[in-house]
Amino acid sequence: MKIDELRRVCVVGAGLMGRQIALNAAHRGFAVRLWDASAEQLRAAERWTDEYIAGRIEKGRWTKDEAAAAQARLGFAADLAEAAADADLAIEAVVEDIAVKRKVFAELDRLCPARAILATNSSTFVSSLVADATKRPTQVANLHYFNPAMVMEVVEVVQGPHTSAETASLLVEFAQRVGKRPILMKKEIEGFIANRLLRALGREATFLVDEGYASFEEVDLAAEKALGHPLGPFRLMDLTGIDLAFTIRSAIYEASGREEDRPPRCIEERYRAGHYGRKTGRGFYRY
Numbered sequence: 001m002k003i004d005e006l007r008r009v010c011v012v013g014a015g016l017m018g019r020q021i022a023l024n025a026a027h028r029g030f031a032v033r034l035w036d037a038s039a040e041q042l043r044a045a046e047r048w049t050d051e052y053i054a055g056r057i058e059k060g061r062w063t064k065d066e067a068a069a070a071q072a073r074l075g076f077a078a079d080l081a082e083a084a085a086d087a088d089l090a091i092e093a094v095v096e097d098i099a100v101k102r103k104v105f106a107e108l109d110r111l112c113p114a115r116a117i118l119a120t121n122s123s124t125f126v127s128s129l130v131a132d133a134t135k136r137p138t139q140v141a142n143l144h145y146f147n148p149a150m151v152m153e154v155v156e157v158v159q160g161p162h163t164s165a166e167t168a169s170l171l172v173e174f175a176q177r178v179g180k181r182p183i184l185m186k187k188e189i190e191g192f193i194a195n196r197l198l199r200a201l202g203r204e205a206t207f208l209v210d211e212g213y214a215s216f217e218e219v220d221l222a223a224e225k226a227l228g229h230p231l232g233p234f235r236l237m238d239l240t241g242i243d244l245a246f247t248i249r250s251a252i253y254e255a256s257g258r259e260e261d262r263p264p265r266c267i268e269e270r271y272r273a274g275h276y277g278r279k280t281g282r283g284f285y286r287y
């Protein structure tokens with residue numbers, strides 16, 4: 001397949017990420033079908049899309065014609081078969097559960113045309129973990145967007161040992177066509193680049209606080225003013241959710257059993273107290 005032949009995109013999972021990935025591709029000229037296992041989530045995605053587009057017009061960012069064209073190109077499918085039929089590229093953005101993702105990949109393999117590329121937007125899982133659920137591993141790779149996907153400039157394309165060079169370069173070209181700067185990884189590793197860097201920073205930051213070297217405010221100040229990060233690691237965790245931070249670290253610890261992977265005390269205490277960050281009005285900081 002040449003990039004000019006890649007016209008139809010199927011997006012599976014209409015949550016926070018899937019709905020934005022779908023609208024971004026529709027806005028940039030692709031015919032998109034979005035589907036979710038939850039009818040309620042799909043309806044919520046449709047309402048979100050209408051509101052987002054209205055907001056773009058109101059702020060003068062999109063012309064009315066541009067908005068109408070994007071809306072016309074984005075369809076909400078009744079089932080996966082409808083979403084997958086004729087797709088040249090399927091992007092999976094369902095819950096971060098490998099068993100669920102494997103089932104979705106097996107279904108996509110059955111329902112998508114033989115030419116279609118199957119990509120996962122997983123934040124952590126490498127595509128090797130889903131490629132063998134399909135009969136087309138050379139056409140499987142990671143295509144990792146960042147939140148908010150309508151706005152963020154980069155996507156990570158990760159080539160697994162099973163992924164063909166043609167698939168990787170088509171995904172790179174697709175990313176460019178949807179207005180993103182692709183970052184290509186030619187060898188896969190869980191977490192990819194940006195999230196691994198963030199994790200390394202988080203590990204050091206929580207170590208310094210747990211061991212009493214500095215307060216979280218001081219660590220944030222160093223990250224923000226000495227390193228120029230827009231948000232220090234603790235302010236960022238309050239934004240993305242301490243519950244999420246704790247859940248991810250607990251899963252890593254359970255899988256490895258290594259003491260150095262145990263969730264940091266400063267995160268666990270706040271998690272146990274129900275202080276999840278901005279969403280509960282209190283995390284490291286008060287809101």
Ligand SMILES: NC(=O)c1ccc[n+]([C@@H]2O[C@H](COP(=O)([O-])OP(=O)(O)OC[C@H]3O[C@@H](n4cnc5c(N)ncnc54)[C@H](O)[C@@H]3O)[C@@H](O)[C@H]2O)c1
Binds near residue numbers: 014016041121
């Ligand atoms: N949230 C982020 O900041 C972010 C950033 C990059 C990548 N990701 C990745 O994107 C994926 C989705 O994350 P999200 O934040 O959008 O989650 P979300 O919970 O908002 O959405 C997940 C959606 O998947 C649907 N779903 C569950 N099982 C399904 C199935 N079998 N078939 C179809 N749909 C199904 C759910 O109904 C839900 O709407 C995850 O793999 C996550 O790691 C998330």
